[in-house]
Amino acid sequence: MKKWISLIAILSLVFILTNSVYGENATFVYDGIPTYEALYENVKFNDIEKHWAEESIYKMASLSVIRGMGKHQFKPEERLTKEQALILLVRLLGLEGEAYTQAENSIDNKDTGKYQILTTFDYLSEGYIQTALNNNIVTQEEIDDIEELTETETEDIELETEKQMIKYERDLELTEAQLSNIENQLRQKLEKNYTWRKNVSREQVAVWVARALELTPIIGQAQQNIYNLKDWQDIDTDNLDIIEAVLQEEIMQGNTKGYFLPKSSIKRGEMAKLLDNIHEEILQNRGYKIFTGIIERIGTVYDWNNEAQLTRTVFRIENDDNTISELITRKNNEDGISVGFIGLKKGKIITSDKLEELDYIKYYVTPENEIIFAEVLNNQTTTLEGFIKDIDTDNRTITVENYDGNEFKINVSPGADIRVNNYTVELKDLLYGQEVTLNISKGSVIDIDGYLDTGEEGYIHPGERIFIGKVLYKNLEDNELTLLDNQKEKTFIVDPYTPVIKNDSNVGLEGIKEGDIVRLEFDEHNSNMPIKLYVSEPDRQYENLFKATVADFNPSRNQILLKDVSHYDNTEWIEDNKNIILPLNYDTDIYIDGKGINKQYLDSYIGREAYIVTEDNFGKEEALKIVFKNGYEKQYYNSVQNIAFGDRKITVDYNQVYFDDSTIIIKDDKLIHPYNLKEDDDVFVVSHGMDTYTAAFISVEGIEDNVYIVYRGRMDEIGQYNFELDNYDILKGTEWDYNSKQTEFNISDDTKIIDTRDKEVKEVSVKEFTNSRFLKEDDKDNYYREYAYAVEYNDMIIAMNIIDDNDEAQVVTTGKVDTLDKINSRITLDDIRDWSDFEDKWIVNTSKVTLDVSDAIFIKNGKVVTINDISEGNSLYILRENDDGYIVIVR
Structure with a gap:
C-alpha cells in the first residue's frame, strides 16, 4: 500500500513540476525516437573530421538521407x-x-x-x-x-x-x-x-535534382548565372535552362575560378552538401516540421515503474514563431529501453543530453510527431558594419546603413552589450551617423561597438563624420555635388583631387551618376568639403520591371505569385509566358491609386494587374515596389515638353501625365528622384487611369553628357608634348561641331597612341610620335598631315587613334555588353540606342549588334585600357562606323 501511495505522490509531483516549470499552455509535445542510440552509432564516422562537408554529412546521415559505407566509414572523397x-x-x-x-x-x-x-x-x-x-x-x-x-x-x-x-x-x-x-x-x-555503376557527372546530378524539386526551367533574359560560368559551352544545350534554375536557387554553383565542370564526377561529400542545400523544403512537403527556437528550460524527473527507474527529461523550447514546444526523452535504467534524439553541436554529433539551456536550435519533427534531430545554431552570429540611420528606444530597434548603402532595421536584445570607445552606454546614447559594428544572433543585436573622437573641437579623425545620400545633381563646372537625404537637399564642394572611389577605382566627380548612393567622409565637423567619397551603390539599383497579375499572396513565406508576366526591355513589354514566385522585401512599398498600403491587405487585390520593380538583395531577387494598375494603360515615347514639380505633372506628346510617390522612375539602370527629370529628356512613360492619368513608370532614355571630348581631324604640327589639328570635328556628348581653325592640344607620356591604318594595329610610343616630325614628309611613320581621333579628358589628350582619311565614324551608340569575344576583338551589344541628329533624340535599336573593335581605343574611369578590362553587363558609349568601333568608353 505504501508503494502505491509513494507512486501516486511521485506522479502528482511530476504533474505539478511539469505544469509549473513548463507552463500550462505548451503548444506542442514531441517524443524522441526509440532507435536514436543505434542511429548515433551509425553516424559516428571516423574519416570526416575537418572535412569541408563534415556538418552536412552528419546532418544528412542523422536524417537518414545518406548512409555510411560500414565500419564507421563515410568515404567523403569517393x-x-x-x-x-x-x-x-x-x-x-x-x-x-x-x-x-x-x-x-x-x-x-x-x-x-x-x-x-x-x-x-x-x-x-x-x-x-x-x-x-x-x-x-x-x-x-x-x-x-x-x-x-x-x-x-x-x-x-x-x-x-x-x-x-x-x-x-x-x-x-x-x-x-x-x-x-x-x-x-x-x-x-x-x-x-x-552503366549505372559508372561515375555520375555534376551536370547529370544538377538535372536530376532540378526535376526532384520540380524547378521551372529559366529561359531568355531571366537567365542570370549560366553565362557567367567560363565553361558553360561544355553543358548540353538542352540542359542550360534547367541548370540556370539550379544556379539561381543556389543549390549548386561554379568553383572559385568560375568553372562549373559539368562533365566532372561528383564526390560523396559534395553530394551530402548538395542534399543539405535542398532537404528542408522536401522534408516539409513530406510532413516534417522544422522549428527554430531557444531552449528556455531543461527539466528532469524520476519515476519508478515495476521497480525500474525511469528518467524523463523535458526540453522547453520558445520557438521563433512564438509557439512553445516540449521535447521529451526517456531512459529506463533497468531494461535499457529509451527514446531520445541526436543532434549537432559545434560541428560534432551529440545525443540530446549534451544540449544546454539557452542553446538556440533548429530541430526536425517527423510526420509521426517524433523529434529526430536538433542542430545547435549558437555559433552562427553575424556581423554588420555601417552607420546609424535611426534609433527607436521605445521599441528597442536600430536602423543601420551598411557600406553598400543598404539599410537594416533590427531588434536590440534587452541584454545587449553596448559600448562606445569601450565604455558601457545605453541605446539612447548612440548618435545618428555614428559608425558601429553590430553582432547579431537569432535575429537580434547582442552587442554594439561604436566609436567617437575625443580630440580638439573642430578637427576630427578622418572618416569619423560622414554623410550618406542619393545624388540629385552634379555640377562639373563648379565642382558641386547635391545630395538628397530624407527629402532634404544638401550641396557639397568636391575638390578635383578628392578621391571618388567606385569599385576600388578612383573615378573622379565625373564618374558619379544621378541616382548613385554616395558616402562622404570629412576631417572637420563643419566642413562642406569631403576628403573622400565612396560610390556605395552598384551600377544597377533595380533588377527587373514586371507587368503581371498578382495571382496569390503567401504571408507565411512573404511572397507573391505572378502570372501573365511581361518584363520591360528597351521601351517594350516582353511576354515571359511563365509564372513567377517573387519574395517581398522587408519594406516593399505597395501602392493602390497612389496611396501606400500595408502588405497584410494584399489578399484584397489578388487577381489585379500590377507593375512590380525588383532588386537583387544579396543574390535573391525581391519585390521593391508594387503599383497596382488602376484604369486603362497608355504609353508615350517622346521628349518632356514641360515639368511642373509643384503640380507633380509632366507634359509628353502634348499629354499631361501626373506622377506621385508610387511612380517608378529609372535612368541608367538606377531608380532616381522626380527632381532628376528635365525638360527635353527623352522618356518612355507608362500611365494608367480613367479621366486623369498617373505615371506608373517613367524611363529616361537619354544618357548623361559624356565627360570625354572626341576630336577628328588632320594633324598639321607636331611638337615635343603637343600637336595641332586643322579642320577638325568636335564631338561633345552627341553633337558634332565643325572647327576650321588650327588648335593646339597637349599630350603626356601617359597618352596612349595606336596606328590602325594597316591591318595590324600598331602601338606608337609618345616619343616615336613626337620624333616623327624629324622624318621625311613621305615617310609612313611621319604623322604630319595624317588623320586621327583624339580623346580629351581634363584638358589632356589621353588617347589617339591614327586612321585613314576615309575612316569616319557615323553613329554614336550606347548599349550594354551582351557577350565578349576577346580573342577576335568583338563585342555584342544589347539595349542599344543610336543618336539621331535628324530627330535630335536617341533611337531605340531592339536588335543586338556585334562590333569589330580590333581598331578601337578603350577608355574606363579616365584611363586607357584594353578589351580585357571590359566585362559583360558594362554600359558602353561607342563611336562607330557601321560594324567597326573606333572609340569605346565604359560609362
Whole structure:
C-alpha cells in the first residue's frame, strides 16, 4: 500500500513540476525516437573530421538521407555513381517504400540451381531506378542512353561472363536451362558495372535534382548565372535552362575560378552538401516540421515503474514563431529501453543530453510527431558594419546603413552589450551617423561597438563624420555635388583631387551618376568639403520591371505569385509566358491609386494587374515596389515638353501625365528622384487611369553628357608634348561641331597612341610620335598631315587613334555588353540606342549588334585600357562606323 501511495505522490509531483516549470499552455509535445542510440552509432564516422562537408554529412546521415559505407566509414572523397545518386534522391523524397515494391516486382525467379546470382541490392537498384523514372527524376531517354553499351563494352562483358561461367559449367548437377539462366543473370549483373555503376557527372546530378524539386526551367533574359560560368559551352544545350534554375536557387554553383565542370564526377561529400542545400523544403512537403527556437528550460524527473527507474527529461523550447514546444526523452535504467534524439553541436554529433539551456536550435519533427534531430545554431552570429540611420528606444530597434548603402532595421536584445570607445552606454546614447559594428544572433543585436573622437573641437579623425545620400545633381563646372537625404537637399564642394572611389577605382566627380548612393567622409565637423567619397551603390539599383497579375499572396513565406508576366526591355513589354514566385522585401512599398498600403491587405487585390520593380538583395531577387494598375494603360515615347514639380505633372506628346510617390522612375539602370527629370529628356512613360492619368513608370532614355571630348581631324604640327589639328570635328556628348581653325592640344607620356591604318594595329610610343616630325614628309611613320581621333579628358589628350582619311565614324551608340569575344576583338551589344541628329533624340535599336573593335581605343574611369578590362553587363558609349568601333568608353 505504501508503494502505491509513494507512486501516486511521485506522479502528482511530476504533474505539478511539469505544469509549473513548463507552463500550462505548451503548444506542442514531441517524443524522441526509440532507435536514436543505434542511429548515433551509425553516424559516428571516423574519416570526416575537418572535412569541408563534415556538418552536412552528419546532418544528412542523422536524417537518414545518406548512409555510411560500414565500419564507421563515410568515404567523403569517393566518387558517386549514377545508381547511388538516384537512390539518394529517391530516399530524400520519401519514396523508399515505392522502390521496395518495384524491387519485389523486378525479382527474377528463374531457376539457377543452388546459386544466387542477383543479390537483394541488385533488385533494390532496379526498384530505385524504376521509382525515379515513375516520379520524373530520370527520363526513359536518359536510361536508354546510360544503358547503351559500346561494341567494346559488349565484348568485354561477354568475355567476363564466359570466364565466370567456367565455375558453374563444372557443376554437373546443373541443367542446361539452369546454366542459361545463370549466364543471363551474370551478364545482367556485369552490365551494371558499365552503366549505372559508372561515375555520375555534376551536370547529370544538377538535372536530376532540378526535376526532384520540380524547378521551372529559366529561359531568355531571366537567365542570370549560366553565362557567367567560363565553361558553360561544355553543358548540353538542352540542359542550360534547367541548370540556370539550379544556379539561381543556389543549390549548386561554379568553383572559385568560375568553372562549373559539368562533365566532372561528383564526390560523396559534395553530394551530402548538395542534399543539405535542398532537404528542408522536401522534408516539409513530406510532413516534417522544422522549428527554430531557444531552449528556455531543461527539466528532469524520476519515476519508478515495476521497480525500474525511469528518467524523463523535458526540453522547453520558445520557438521563433512564438509557439512553445516540449521535447521529451526517456531512459529506463533497468531494461535499457529509451527514446531520445541526436543532434549537432559545434560541428560534432551529440545525443540530446549534451544540449544546454539557452542553446538556440533548429530541430526536425517527423510526420509521426517524433523529434529526430536538433542542430545547435549558437555559433552562427553575424556581423554588420555601417552607420546609424535611426534609433527607436521605445521599441528597442536600430536602423543601420551598411557600406553598400543598404539599410537594416533590427531588434536590440534587452541584454545587449553596448559600448562606445569601450565604455558601457545605453541605446539612447548612440548618435545618428555614428559608425558601429553590430553582432547579431537569432535575429537580434547582442552587442554594439561604436566609436567617437575625443580630440580638439573642430578637427576630427578622418572618416569619423560622414554623410550618406542619393545624388540629385552634379555640377562639373563648379565642382558641386547635391545630395538628397530624407527629402532634404544638401550641396557639397568636391575638390578635383578628392578621391571618388567606385569599385576600388578612383573615378573622379565625373564618374558619379544621378541616382548613385554616395558616402562622404570629412576631417572637420563643419566642413562642406569631403576628403573622400565612396560610390556605395552598384551600377544597377533595380533588377527587373514586371507587368503581371498578382495571382496569390503567401504571408507565411512573404511572397507573391505572378502570372501573365511581361518584363520591360528597351521601351517594350516582353511576354515571359511563365509564372513567377517573387519574395517581398522587408519594406516593399505597395501602392493602390497612389496611396501606400500595408502588405497584410494584399489578399484584397489578388487577381489585379500590377507593375512590380525588383532588386537583387544579396543574390535573391525581391519585390521593391508594387503599383497596382488602376484604369486603362497608355504609353508615350517622346521628349518632356514641360515639368511642373509643384503640380507633380509632366507634359509628353502634348499629354499631361501626373506622377506621385508610387511612380517608378529609372535612368541608367538606377531608380532616381522626380527632381532628376528635365525638360527635353527623352522618356518612355507608362500611365494608367480613367479621366486623369498617373505615371506608373517613367524611363529616361537619354544618357548623361559624356565627360570625354572626341576630336577628328588632320594633324598639321607636331611638337615635343603637343600637336595641332586643322579642320577638325568636335564631338561633345552627341553633337558634332565643325572647327576650321588650327588648335593646339597637349599630350603626356601617359597618352596612349595606336596606328590602325594597316591591318595590324600598331602601338606608337609618345616619343616615336613626337620624333616623327624629324622624318621625311613621305615617310609612313611621319604623322604630319595624317588623320586621327583624339580623346580629351581634363584638358589632356589621353588617347589617339591614327586612321585613314576615309575612316569616319557615323553613329554614336550606347548599349550594354551582351557577350565578349576577346580573342577576335568583338563585342555584342544589347539595349542599344543610336543618336539621331535628324530627330535630335536617341533611337531605340531592339536588335543586338556585334562590333569589330580590333581598331578601337578603350577608355574606363579616365584611363586607357584594353578589351580585357571590359566585362559583360558594362554600359558602353561607342563611336562607330557601321560594324567597326573606333572609340569605346565604359560609362
